[in-house]
Amino acid sequence: MADQTNGDAFVAFEHVQKSYDGETLVVKDLNLSLPKGEFLTMLGPSGSGKTTCLMMLAGFETATHGEIKLDGTSINNIPPHKRGIGMVFQNYALFPHMTVAENLSFPLEVRKMGKSDREAKVKRALDMVQMGAFGGRRPAQLSGGQQQRIALARALVFEPELVLMDEPLGALDKQLREHMQFEITKLAHDLGITTVYVTHDQTEALTMSDRVAVFDDGRIQQLDPPDTLYEKPRNSFVAQFIGENNTLEGIITEIKGETCVVKLEDGQEIDAVPINVGTVGEKTRVSIRPERVEFNKDRLKEGAHTIKATVLEFIYMGDIFRTRLRVAGKDDFVIKTRNAPDQVRLEPGTEIEIGWLPEDCRALDAD
Amino acid sequence: MSDATNSGPVLSADGTPLKRSLARALRRQKMRALMLIAPLLIFVLVTFILPIADMLWRSVENQIVTNTMPRTVVALADYDGASGELPGEATFEAAYYDLYIAAERKLHTRLGSRLNYEQTGASSLFRKSGRGLDDIGEVYMDQFEDLDKNWDEAEPWAELMGDPAWLEAQGKWQKGQTQPTFKASGAIKELLPRTAEQYALFAEFQQVDKDKSPLREEPWSAVHTALYQDLAEADVSGYTGPQADLLKAADALVASPDFETVTFKAGFEEIDEDWMDPEIWVTIQTYSPELTNGYFLNAVDMQKSPDGAEFRDERERIYGLLFKRTIFMSMVITISCILLAYPVSYLLSNLPARSANLLMILVLLPFWTSLLVRTSAWKVMLQQQGVINDILVWIGMVADDSRLTMINNQFGTIVAMTHILLPFMILPMYSVMSTIPPSYTRAAKSLGATNWTTFWRVYFPQSVPGIGAGSILVFILSIGYYITPEIVGGTTGTFISNRIAYHISSSLNWGLAAALGTILLAVVLLLYWAYDRIVGIDNVKLGG
Numbered sequence: 001m002a003d004q005t006n007g008d009a010f011v012a013f014e015h016v017q018k019s020y021d022g023e024t025l026v027v028k029d030l031n032l033s034l035p036k037g038e039f040l041t042m043l044g045p046s047g048s049g050k051t052t053c054l055m056m057l058a059g060f061e062t063a064t065h066g067e068i069k070l071d072g073t074s075i076n077n078i079p080p081h082k083r084g085i086g087m088v089f090q091n092y093a094l095f096p097h098m099t100v101a102e103n104l105s106f107p108l109e110v111r112k113m114g115k116s117d118r119e120a121k122v123k124r125a126l127d128m129v130q131m132g133a134f135g136g137r138r139p140a141q142l143s144g145g146q147q148q149r150i151a152l153a154r155a156l157v158f159e160p161e162l163v164l165m166d167e168p169l170g171a172l173d174k175q176l177r178e179h180m181q182f183e184i185t186k187l188a189h190d191l192g193i194t195t196v197y198v199t200h201d202q203t204e205a206l207t208m209s210d211r212v213a214v215f216d217d218g219r220i221q222q223l224d225p226p227d228t229l230y231e232k233p234r235n236s237f238v239a240q241f242i243g244e245n246n247t248l249e250g251i252i253t254e255i256k257g258e259t260c261v262v263k264l265e266d267g268q269e270i271d272a273v274p275i276n277v278g279t280v281g282e283k284t285r286v287s288i289r290p291e292r293v294e295f296n297k298d299r300l301k302e303g304a305h306t307i308k309a310t311v312l313e314f315i316y317m318g319d320i321f322r323t324r325l326r327v328a329g330k331d332d333f334v335i336k337t338r339n340a341p342d343q344v345r346l347e348p349g350t351e352i353e354i355g356w357l358p359e360d361c362r363a364l365d366a367d
Numbered sequence: 368m369s370d371a372t373n374s375g376p377v378l379s380a381d382g383t384p385l386k387r388s389l390a391r392a393l394r395r396q397k398m399r400a401l402m403l404i405a406p407l408l409i410f411v412l413v414t415f416i417l418p419i420a421d422m423l424w425r426s427v428e429n430q431i432v433t434n435t436m437p438r439t440v441v442a443l444a445d446y447d448g449a450s451g452e453l454p455g456e457a458t459f460e461a462a463y464y465d466l467y468i469a470a471e472r473k474l475h476t477r478l479g480s481r482l483n484y485e486q487t488g489a490s491s492l493f494r495k496s497g498r499g500l501d502d503i504g505e506v507y508m509d510q511f512e513d514l515d516k517n518w519d520e521a522e523p524w525a526e527l528m529g530d531p532a533w534l535e536a537q538g539k540w541q542k543g544q545t546q547p548t549f550k551a552s553g554a555i556k557e558l559l560p561r562t563a564e565q566y567a568l569f570a571e572f573q574q575v576d577k578d579k580s581p582l583r584e585e586p587w588s589a590v591h592t593a594l595y596q597d598l599a600e601a602d603v604s605g606y607t608g609p610q611a612d613l614l615k616a617a618d619a620l621v622a623s624p625d626f627e628t629v630t631f632k633a634g635f636e637e638i639d640e641d642w643m644d645p646e647i648w649v650t651i652q653t654y655s656p657e658l659t660n661g662y663f664l665n666a667v668d669m670q671k672s673p674d675g676a677e678f679r680d681e682r683e684r685i686y687g688l689l690f691k692r693t694i695f696m697s698m699v700i701t702i703s704c705i706l707l708a709y710p711v712s713y714l715l716s717n718l719p720a721r722s723a724n725l726l727m728i729l730v731l732l733p734f735w736t737s738l739l740v741r742t743s744a745w746k747v748m749l750q751q752q753g754v755i756n757d758i759l760v761w762i763g764m765v766a767d768d769s770r771l772t773m774i775n776n777q778f779g780t781i782v783a784m785t786h787i788l789l790p791f792m793i794l795p796m797y798s799v800m801s802t803i804p805p806s807y808t809r810a811a812k813s814l815g816a817t818n819w820t821t822f823w824r825v826y827f828p829q830s831v832p833g834i835g836a837g838s839i840l841v842f843i844l845s846i847g848y849y850i851t852p853e854i855v856g857g858t859t860g861t862f863i864s865n866r867i868a869y870h871i872s873s874s875l876n877w878g879l880a881a882a883l884g885t886i887l888l889a890v891v892l893l894l895y896w897a898y899d900r901i902v903g904i905d906n907v908k909l910g911g
Contacts, residue, residue, distance in 0.1 A: 060809055080812040081821075093810035097828040106824070107814035158815065 009033030009069070010194050011057065011162060016066035018052050026052050028218040030066070034196070034211070036161070039188050041197045043205040044215030045241070053215075054164050054198045059083050070162065081110075086155035086163040086193075090170055092147045094139035100126070100150050101135035107158040125157040126150075128187070145176045152184065156191065163188070165197045169204065181208050202242050206230060214238050231289075235276050236364045239287040246288045246333050252280050252363065259358045261305070262286055264328040268307040271358035276365045283366040290322075292360035293335040295352045296344075306355035309333065311346045321345065325354070426881035429659035432651065435478045436465040440655040448649035449674070458648070459631035460596075463503060467589040468568050470497035472576065484876050485661060485670070486650045492641050499638035504588020506629050507595040514620050517613055518591070525582045527610040528555055528566045537582055546574040549581065554608050558601050561593035595621060595628070662882035686866070686883065693863040694890070696781060697845040703785040704792040704841050705834055712796035712833070716803070730793050738787065742854045745783040749773040749855070775857025783855050784845055791844060792837035799833030835902050843891055863887060 011034050018027040027049045034040045042050035055061040056068060059080030067074050075083055094103050101122050108118040126132045129149035139147055148168060155163050165184070169177045185208045188195045199205055205212045206226040213223045214237070222229060222238045233239035236247070250262040253269065260274040262284055272286045294300055295309075312331060313324040320336050323346050327333040335354070337343055346352065377385040433440050438461035446454045469475040479493025511518035518524075525534060528551055536547035549570035551563040569590055570581040577584075598621040603614050620626055635642035653671045654661055661671055668684035669676045678684070711730065715723050733741060748754045751770045759765040773779055803826065811821040849864040856865065863883060870880035898904070 058809070058813055060812075080809070081815050081817055083813075084815065085813060087810065087813035089806045089810055091804065091806060093804070093806040095807060095811075095825055095829075106811070106816070110814065110816045110820055154814065164813075 008035065010036040010038075010071055011196070012067075012069040013053070013057075014067045014069065016053070016056065016063045016068060018049070018056060018061065019064045025064075025218055027056075027063075030218075030220065032213060032220060032223070034194060036194055037189075037192045039185065039195045039197065039208060039210045041199060041205040041209035041212045042215055043199055043202060043212050043241075044221075045200060048215035049218040050198050050213075050215040051166060054166055054196060057196060058085055058087055058164055084158075084160050084162075086158070086160035088151050088155045088163070088165040088168040090167045092139070092151040092168075094147055094150055094154070096139055098138075099135065100131070100137050100139065100142070103139065103150065104135075104154050104157050107154065111158060121157055125153040128156070129153045129183075144172050145180065148172060148180055149183075152187070156187070156193070160193070162194045162196070165195065167199050168197075169199075169201075177204070184208065206242070214241060216241070232275075233287065233362065233364070236285050236287065236366075239362070239364060244290050244334065244336075246290060246293070246327075246335075248286050248288075248328055248330070248333075249366065250284060250286065250328075252277055252282055252284050255280060260363055262363055264307070266328045268305075268328060270305050270307055270355075270361065272361040272363040273359055275362045277363045284363045285366050286361055286363045288356055288361045290334045290336040291320075292356050293354050294356055295335070295346075295354045297353070297355070300355045301357060304355050304358065306353040309352055309354045311348050311350045311352065313348055314346055325352075327354070422881045423885055424881075425878050426662050426885045427658050427660065428878070429481075429654060429661065430657045431478055431481050432655050433657055435469050435474050436462065436651065436655075438462075439465045439651060443648065443652040443655065446648065446652055448645055448652060451645060453632070453643065453645055454648050456630060456632055459635055459642075463500060463592070463631045463634065464565065464589060466493075466496055467500050467504070467587070468572070470500060471572060471587065473497075480875070482647075482650055482654065484665065484879060485654060486646060488641065489647065489650065492639055492647065496635075496638050496642075500634075501588055502637060503629060503631065503634035504590075504592045506627060508588045508591040510620065510627060511591055511594070511617055514616060515613055517610075518617070519585055521581070521583050521585050523610050523613060524566070524586050524590070527608075527614060528552065528563065528570075529581075534582075537580060540580055542578070546578075546580070549574065552608060554606060558603060558606060559594065559597035562590060562597045565590045565593040598622075662878040663886070665879055666882040666886055686863070689861070689863045689866055690886070690890070692777075693846055693887075696777060696784075696860070696862070697842050699781055700784050700788060700845045701792075701838050701842045703781065704789055705838065707785065708789055708792035708796050708837065709830075709834070712793050712800050713830075715793070715797045716800035717805075727797075730790055733787065734790055738850060739854075741787055742783055742851045745779065745786070745855055746774060749779050749782065774855050775860065777856075777860045779855040779857070780852050780860035780862075783851050784848060787851060788841045788844055791840045795836035795840065796830065796833035799836070800830050803829050831902070835898070839895070839898065842894070846891060847887065 011032075013030045013032040016027060016030040017025055019025050030049075030053060032053075042053060044050045052061060056063050059075070059078065063076060068076055070083065070085075094100075095106070098106065104122040104125055105118050108121055113121075122135065123132065126135055129152055131146060131149050131153065134142065134146065134150070139150065142150065151168065155165075168184075169180050172180060181204055184197075197205075197208065206229070209226055211223060211225055212229050214221045214229065216237050222234045224232075229238065230242055233242060239245050240247070248262075248264055248270070250264040250270075252260055252274070253263045254261040255274055255277075258273060260272055260277070261269050262272050263269050270286065272284075277284045297306070300306065307327060309325040309327045311323060312326055315322040315324070319339055321339060321343065323335050323337070324331070325333045325335065379385045379388040381388075439458060442458040442461040443454060446458065466475055469478065475493045475497045476490070479490040482489035482493070508519070525537070529537070530550040530552045533547055533550040537549075540546055549567055551567060556563045566586060569584075569586050573579045573581050573584050594617065598618045601618075603611075603618045606614060641647060660676075664670055664676050666686050668679050668687045670679050711726075715726055715730070718726065746753075750756070751772065751774075753774075755773065756765065756770045760767050760770065765771060773782070807825050807829065808821050811825040812818075816824065846862075847864050848862060849868055852860055852862045853865050853868075856862070864887070867880045867883045867887070870876045870883070895904075
C-alpha cells in the first residue's frame with residue numbers, strides 16, 4: 001500500500017501499529033490520510049482492526065507505534081476529552097439519567113458555555129435532526145431511530161470538525177437504516193464535517209462514503225471511492241467482500257497487454273484483465289460480478305471467449321432474476337438479470353454458453 | 368358476525384358461557400400454583416407471620432390487671448389519683464378479695480411483676496401481700512371459731528351455704544368424676560350475698576383447681592371476712608334453713624360490742640406501708656384497661672401519669688438514647704461500607720473476568736466464615752493487648768501504658784460490623800456497575816468531559832441504584848444486628864436489639880420487648896418509605 005500521507009491532510013495515520021498483547025499486531029503499519037470534509041468509511045469483517053483504528057483516533061486506545069495527526073499536529077499524547085472529536089457509538093451511549101436536552105447540553109456545559117448559548121445550540125441541534133419536540137424526554141422513551149438521531153445531534157452539537165461513527169446504524173431495522181444512511185450523509189456534507197465511519201455492512205459503506213477503506217488482517221486492503229472499489233477490486237479479498245462475486249480458479253496461459261487468457265480447471269479458456277497476477281503459468285482467481293455475465297451472444301464482443309454452463313436453479317426476486325449455474329465444475333456461479341419485458345427466464349437443466357466483456361473479468365491473486 | 372348481534376354472554380363451543388369455561392380452565396392452574404407455594408406459605412405463616420402478629424399484640428395487650436383484680440378495677444373507676452388521697456374503704460375491700468383469690472391461685476406475683484415494670488417495688492409488695500392477707504381474715508375466723516368449732520369445719524359451712532340439690536350431688540361425688548357446679552341456696556344468697564360469692568369462689572377453686580370436694584375442705588379466711596361483713600348488715604332472725612342456730616349465734620357475736628373488727632385499710636397498712644401511698648393505686652388504675660400504650664410509652668422513655676403521658680426522669684431515659692445510637696451507628700456503618708465498597712466494586716466491574724473472579728472470592732471469603740468467628744477475631748485484633756495495639760506499641764506510635772481502647776465501645780462495633788456487612792454492599796454495587804457499559808464513559812470523554820466530570824456526571828449517577836440497594840441492605844441488617852454489638856459493643860456500643868434481647872431473655876418483660884421491636888420495625892419501614900420518596904425504590908437494583 002502506498003504512503004498516502006500528504007501535507008494538507010486533516011487526519012493522518014502515519015505508520016501506526018497497535019498490539020494489545022505484545023505478540024500479535026491488530027493494526028499493521030497503517031497509513032491513511034483524509035482531507036477536510038471527506039466522508040471516509042472503514043469497512044471490514046470483525047477483528048480486522050477498523051474499530052481499533054477509530055478508537056486510536058478518538059483517543060481511547062494508544063498507538064503502539066506511529067503517529068496520528070489531526071490538522072497537522074500529533075494527537076498521540078492528547079487525552080480524548082481534549083481532542084474535540086465528536087463520536088457516535090454503536091449503542092448510542094445516551095446517558096440514561098439525563099433528558100435528551102441534558103444529553104445535548106452536556107458537551108456544552110463541560111465547555112463552560114453560558115446557559116442561553118447552550119439552550120440555543122441544543123435547540124438548533126435538535127431541529128437539525130428533526131427532534132425538536134423531544135428535548136424533555138428520557139432516552140429510554142425514544143425509539144431506536146430517535147435515539148440514533150439524538151446521538152448524532154449530541155456528537156455534532158459542540159461543532160466538532162471531525163466526527164467518528166462506530167457502526168451507528170447496526171441496531172436499526174433495514175428500512176430505518178437506509179433512511180438514516182441518507183440523513184447522516186446529507187448532514188455530514190451540509191455541515192462540511194470530516195467523518196470517519198466504521199461499519200461491516202458493505203452496502204452502507206458504498207452508499208454513504210466519499211472513499212472506503214477496506215480493512216482485513218490489520219491492513220487497508222484497498223482505499224478507493226465506492227464505484228472503483230466495486231468495479232475494480234484490487235485483490236480477491238476486496239472482490240469477495242464487496243458485493244456479490246463469482247470466482248473461478250485457473251492458470252494464466254497468455255498475457256497480451258491489457259488482457260490475458262485464463263485456462264480453467266476443466267480446460268475451458270476465458271478472457272480477463274490481469275490486475276494482481278504474476279506471469280504466465282501461475283495460478284489466478286478471476287472475479288466476475290453476477291450482473292456482468294452475459295448469455296446472449298449478440299451482446300458479447302466479437303471473438304470473445306465463452307464457456308459452457310448448466311442452469312441449476314432460477315430464483316425470481318422481483319426486480320431481478322437470479323440464476324445459479326454450474327460452470328467449470330462449480331455449482332455456485334450466479335448470474336443476475338434485470339426483470340425486463342424481453343428478458344429470458346432460464347429453465348433449470350438448460351445448457352447455455354456464457355461470456356462477458358474482458359474488462360469486467362479481473363484476474364486477481366490466487367490465495 | 369353472529370357474536371356482535373348476540374346480546375347474551377359469549378358461549379364456548381359446547382354452549383357453556385365462555386367466562387365459566389375460562390374460569391374452570393384457569394382454576395386448575397391456580398390450584399397447582401397454590402399447592403406449589405403451600406409448603407412455604409404455611410411455613411412462613413406459622414414461623415414468621417404469626418409470631419410477628421403475636422409480638423405486635425403483646426406490645427399493647429394488658430389483660431392481666433383486669434383479670435386478676437376485677438373488683439378493684441371497678442372500685443377504682445372513679446378514683447382521682449391526682450388528689451393525693453387514698454382510695455376509699457370499698458377499694459381496699461375489693462383489693463382484699465381480689466388479691467385473696469389471686470394469692471390462692473398464685474397469680475398475684477405475676478401481676479406484681481407486671482406492675483413492677485411501671486412502678487418499682489410492686490413485685491415485692493404483691494408477694495408480701497399474698498402472705499399477709501390472711502391476717503385480716505383470721506381476726507374474724509378466730510372469733511367465729513372460738514364461738515363454735517363448726518365455723519372451722521367443712522361440712523357445716525357447706526350445709527349452710529349450699530343448695531340442697533347440690534349438696535346431695537356433691538355428696539355422691541367420687542374422685543375422677545366431674546364435680547357438680549356449686550349452687551348457693553336461695554335464702555343465703557339473699558341474706559349473705561358477699562359470703563355466698565366468696566364461698567362460691569372457694570368452692571370453684573377447690574373443685575376446679577384442686578379437684579377436691581368443698582364438703583371436705585374448710586373455707587378460707589376471706590369467707591369468714593365476708594360473713595362478718597354480711598352479718599354486720601343483715602338481719603338473720605328470720606332464717607330457718609340449715610345451720611340456722613350456728614348462724615344466729617354468729618350474728619349475736621358480731622352484734623356484741625366485744626367483737627373485734629379491723630378495717631381493710633388498716634389491714635393493708637399492717638401488711639405494708641406502701642399501700643398507704645396513693646402511687647400504687649394510681650398505677651393499678653392507670654394500667655387497668657385491657658389494652659395499654661404503656662409499653663410503647665416506656666419504649667420511648669415516657670410513662671403514664673394522672674396528667675397523661677410524660678417523659679421520665681432524665682436519668683431514667685435509656686431507649687431514646689439507644690434508638691438514636693442504633694440509627695446513628697447504622698448510618699456510620701452504612702457510610703463506611705459505601706466508602707470502602709465503591710472503589711472495590713468499581714475495580715471488580717472493570718477488571719477482566721479472571722482477575723475479577725479472584726477478587727470476588729476474596730470479597731466473599733468472609734461469608735464462608737462463621738459470624739461468631741469473625742466477630743471474635745475482631746476481639747483479638749482490637750483489644751488492648753491485641754494485635755493492633757501490640758504493633759502500634761512495637762513501632763513506637765503508642766506508649767505501652769496508653770494503649771488505644773478500640774473494643775467494647777462504638778469504635779469496635781463500627782469496625783467489626785462494617786467488615787461483616789461489607790459484602791452486602793459490594794455485591795449489589797458490583798452487579799449494578801457491571802451493567803454500566805464502558806461506552807458511556809467513552810461518550811462523555813469524547814464530548815469533552817474530564818475524568819472527574821465523566822465520573823461524577825455520568826458514571827456515578829448510574830451507579831446510584833447499586834449504592835441504594837446496598838445501603839438499604841446494610842442499614843436494615845445493621846439496625847437489627849445483635850451478635851456483634853453484644854460481643855464487641857461493651858456498654859457504649861450496644862444496639863437497641865441487645866436491649867430487646869435482654870427484655871426477652873433476662874427481665875422477661877416481653878411486652879416492652881415487643882413494643883421496642885415494633886418501634887424498630889416502624890422506624891425501618893419509615894426509612895424505607897422516605898428512601899422511596901427521595902431516591903425511588905425502582906432505582907434500587909440488585910443486578911441486571
